[in-house]
Amino acid sequence: MAAYKLVLIRHGESAWNQENRFCGWFDADLSEAGEKEAKRGGQALKDAGYEFDICYTSVLKRAIRTLWFVLDSVDQMWLPVHRTWRLNERHYGGLTGLNKAETAEKHGEAQVKIWRRSFDVPPPPMDEGHNYYQNISKDRRYGDLTGDQLPSCESLKDTIARALPFWNEEIVPQIKKGKRVLIAAHGNSLRGIVKHLEGMSEEAIMELNLPTGIPIVYELDKNLKPTGPMQFLGDEETVRKAMEAVAAQGKAKK
């Protein structure tokens, strides 16, 4: 019998996903499909009778609104919710706003390959001339961040390095108090938590793409070690497809 249960959910399709653009800290909203994914995820949690005590999310609307759809579905809108920039998506720096083709054109295929395959090489920084600089770096929600904290770009390593302190200092104590935690966040911030929980290598975490809109359940022992692999919640077909997609990822890169 596991001591604790933790639920993670990665938000679904955003308007920029549709256009295949690097989103990062740009505050894109969920597309209609993304809203459906969130509702479906919420329904899966409702069907399985999940109760939570506390929720965490980023300061980006695509994650927050995903959480709201879920809380509505499970009829727990009254739960306390903590928002933090530390659970934000990875900051894509100068690549923010570019689509995949534009990126290859601007930087060359070889450079793009390096960024994609690297754990710790960041993309070019977003400087003051960038068309999203004002929109992101000067946004009121980041007003309390120090100069050191506010990124101009991030590698996956950087993302994980700023997410984990929040996990350790804020989330872990709640789990240990027996609070049932729900985290609604992004692909890369959740990778940080998963890598840490499972003790995965840098190579392994880079190969892992968490499914979207599907609640991911970990059962943890009293030392917060997973007692088994992550489980997905949903109807049979959705879960099967998600499991297959994750299994195939490791193989595709050979």
Place this chain on the structure above:
Amino acid sequence: MSKYRLVLLRHGEGAWNKENRFCSWVDQKLSEEGVKEARDCGRLLKEQGYKFDLVFTSLLSRSIHTAWLVLEAMGQEWVPVVKSWRLNERHYGALIGLNRAEMALQHGEQRVKLWRRSYDITPPLIDESHPYYMEIYNDRRYATCDVPKENLPRAESLKEVLDRLLPYWNSTVVPEILKGKTILISGHGNSCRAILKHVEGVSDDDIANVTLPTGVPVQLELDENLKPVKPRQLLGDQAKIQAAIKKVEDQGKLNQIRCGPSMHNMKPNSGVLGETDSW
């Protein structure tokens, strides 16, 4: 000269509003109309350039949902939202679920008038025989409050609402105002009235005549002592506001109980509204 600004919002229509039933601590959701009211309110606040730093709501879904819809319309989903039972709607005790006509039938017009008009007379307590008792007190949210469940109200006068709201106002809301934060309180008819009574110093008698229309943001501008520097302002298109006031009044008219003399007491922009739904 105003130093601080605060916005109060009474949530819009829930399913029971349409039937004129007292919802109170039953966790009704917003109706489609109520959702629309919240979105319109958010659009208005966005047009007027509001930048919130903090939002307070009750533990009831309709006030939380209203806050979410407002924040969404404004693109301010990231703003922290803090929830407390101390901002809940007034607890109507045994009257929960009854409509105004049923109430008059069960208790007599005079008693109902007394419960409506008085500041400090408590309606009969809810007990386990009431059809909504279990739904309310078995709800997990009431095991998370800062008082034990047994000590939560079983019925309240407006005075008792203020008695349980004021400690929260002082310990949790005021410090944030004093830090200069722009605050939105997404509340209910009576929790908003209780705040107004306190902030504006409305007398026990006069508060019966104060009603807020639903879905209309109320702006308070306060000096360094948190005293109002001008009358409260209902924000938005004045014709729409008059329509919202009328809607709440008409709900009061729908039954046969006389609402009292102040129906035609409206002075536009003075902030003093006729008595209508002043429960």
